[in-house]
Amino acid sequence: MTKPFTIVIGILALGALIVNIYMNPKVSHLFGKEINDWLYRAFWLLIVGVCVYNYIYIEQNTLKNRPKSKLKSKN
Structure with missing residues (x-):
């Protein structure tokens, strides 16, 4: 996965988690099935x-893959 894709998926997953905790349902739906909220x-x-x-x-x-000359010039 690329870095931006990983960040977007992580933010969306964190949002789904926060919304579920905030709403506090007894049963949640995942992939069309009812499952325990935990x-x-x-x-x-x-x-x-x-x-x-x-x-x-x-x-x-x-x-690790950056050339060392670029790393030295930034410091």
């Missing part, structure tokens, strides 16, 4: 975690 929250929390992990992984790889 499972719904766990699913979106997992998505947020994967997005944060991917963002950090992408950031570390872009720093």
Whole structure:
């Protein structure tokens, strides 16, 4: 995934999680099925975690692959 796509998906997942906590329903719907609201929250929390992990992984790889001359000129 690209960095902007990861950020957008993470923000949308975090928004879904916050809205679900704010509304506090007894039953939530995910993929057309009724599920427990805690499972719904766990699913979106997992998505947020994967997005944060991917963002950090992408950031570390872009720093590793930069030429050293560009890194020295920025400092």
